[in-house]
Amino acid sequence: MLSIVTYGRNDNYSFNLVKRTAMSFNCLAEVLTEQDEILFVDYNTPDHLPTLPESIWDTLTDKALKLVKVIRISRDLHEVLKGDSVLPVLENISRNAAIVRSNPANHWILSTNPDVLLVLSSRWQDINELLLQTPDSFYEMPRFDIPESVWSSLYRSEPKSNMTMLRDWIVANQVAVVETVPDWQFQKFLLFDAPGDFQLAPRDYFFRLRGFDESMNKYLHSDSNLAKRMWMLNGCRTDHLLGNLWVLHQDHYLSGEWTKNFTGILHNHLGTKVSQQNDVIANDKDWGLQDVPLPTFSLLEKVASQRTSFFQPSKASNGDLPLNREPRWHTQSVYRTCHYDPTILALYLRESLHIVAPKSHVAYLGHHLPSLNAIQKMWKELSPSGAPVCDLRELAGRGDPVTPGVLLVDCYFQRSEYWDKRIRLVQEQAQRRLEKGRITEEEALEKTSDFTNSADYKAWEAELLSAWTELLPSVRLRPGAFVILLGCSVDYDLHFKFMQTLAKRSAKSNGRASEHQVSQSQNSKLMAHARSGQAHGRMGLTRLRMLSSLSEWWSRSERNAPLATTELRPLYVHHRLVVSRVEGPQCPQSTT
DSSP states (O other), X not given: OEEEEEEEOSSOOSTTHHHHHHHHHHHHHHTSOTTOEEEEEEESOOTTSOOHHHHTGGGSXXXXXXXXXXXXXXXXXXXXXXXXOOOSSOHHHHHHHHHHTSOTTOOEEEEOOTTEEEEEOTTOSSHHHHHHTSOSSOXXXXXXXXXXXXXXXXXXXXXXXXXXXXXXXXXXXXXXXXXXXXXXXXXXXXXXXXXGGOEEEEHHHHHHXXXXXXXXXXXSOHHHHHHHHHHHHTTSOOEEOTTTEEEEEEOOOTTSHHHHHHHHSOBOOHIIIIITOOOSOOSOTTTTTTTSOOOEEEHHHHTGGGOOOOOOOOOOOOOOOOOSSOXXXXXXXXXXXXXXXXHHHHHHHHHHHTTSOTTOOEEEEOOOHHHHHHHHHHHHHHOTTSOOOXXXXXGTTTOOOBOOSEEXXXXXXXXXXHHHHHHHHHHHHHHHHHHTTSSOHHHHHHHHHHHHHHHHHHHHHHHHHHHHHHHGGXXXXXXXOEEEEESOOTTSHHHHHHHHHHHHHHHHHHTOHHHHOOOHHHHHHHHHHHHHHHHTTOOSTTHHHHXXXXXXXXXXXXXXXXXXXXXXXXXXXXXXXXXXXXXXXXXXXOOO
């Protein structure tokens, strides 16, 4: 009934690829039936190496071995197909190759990634029972991120217990928080952030669309393009399955590969390929390499002589799948980022602090006591005998310098009662005009979103710049130190203003301001670019995926305008955290 489509290559991409893939295959197979299939397109693996599924077959369950089918696209074929792309894998061609070779008897196709797990509510024995009760439509789902240290601690060959343990981890830590798209322009067809981890529709829908747009051979937004075209095909409707299943994603941000790709590779054009996408059908009639005889094989048959039996624990009962709070559909992207839940953010910050030396000195620059308390508690667990987290506010005015190994810059923001009232009044005014037919629903969303983001941003900026000006002079950062912004994003100009403030402070403290100033012309371009996003209501977590040109511009300007002894190189960005490392003559260009 269901064909799951995914892709990859045997290149050890990012954090512990082989374990992520094995756990995903095993857990996906556990919710499928014998009539279903997992189609994996192995794309551009060097010819002398086995495909990724072949290289991990001995870590798969018997059921996964039976369901996984491999389609191999060679390096020679990639050289013919890639055109001007610099990517080692062409995602859309890979997915399409699997779609056109999927079992015609299967009614549904799920396009996902090979690091995803599906956890069903207890009322469903398998995903087919759910799909039998599901009307034909296009479905998206939010994903819940599982930190590296959590999923890495599990046995890859025990899918039932793994899903139970990960479900219980989410419930215990209350991280079943839905990340909706905080931008009214995309919210109608992109219900959730990171839509590519779950895109479900009848097989016929994919064929009527002619699959993913194969002209998109750059980085990002292929899933958004498909979502837009599916939405149009489906009568301007996109549905979800909240309450029936969870989509769990095994994090792999610590390696820095995602940030490297995001900031250094040309992206597909968001405007042309998503915002202005008006064509439902993509590609020509030979889409998906239908005319190319690709090697396709059953993984079980390929490795039948080497099979290993795995112990299968008894099936545990599964309760309901409650969310920790209802999905937030309102479009307030600034507040979404900076008004975070300290207990949840601390879970992901733990992943960053887990990799630093236990004796490292950690300094906190901020004013939010719940965040500081959560960080202090977490650091005490990681470094029981180390120095406690230093609160820079306690040093204000003393003139005592601090040289931390980790500087935590808290960008938490609490909206004042005054602005809460003003925003409510604007919302109510727009609602009244909408009810009277004076404006459209989109105009009402645009008006309230723009006003809210602008008001929040101005207050947020004033509050942070004041704190940075007061407290940064007491900080001395050496090459190799980590600087982590909490509740911010690289596509806010506040991120760049922090770097500018840090550079000016460093130049002043070294008495070399004239030598190490940030280029004013470059900085003004950068600020103008960031503010253009603010003016159009496109700021927030989702813009991290959308505004590729901003990060590319910063990458170029960063090389041309080094920030004195405190030049920061972004390592990775995840869950309202921007993790950077101080670079300098004594610090090699290496990631964590």
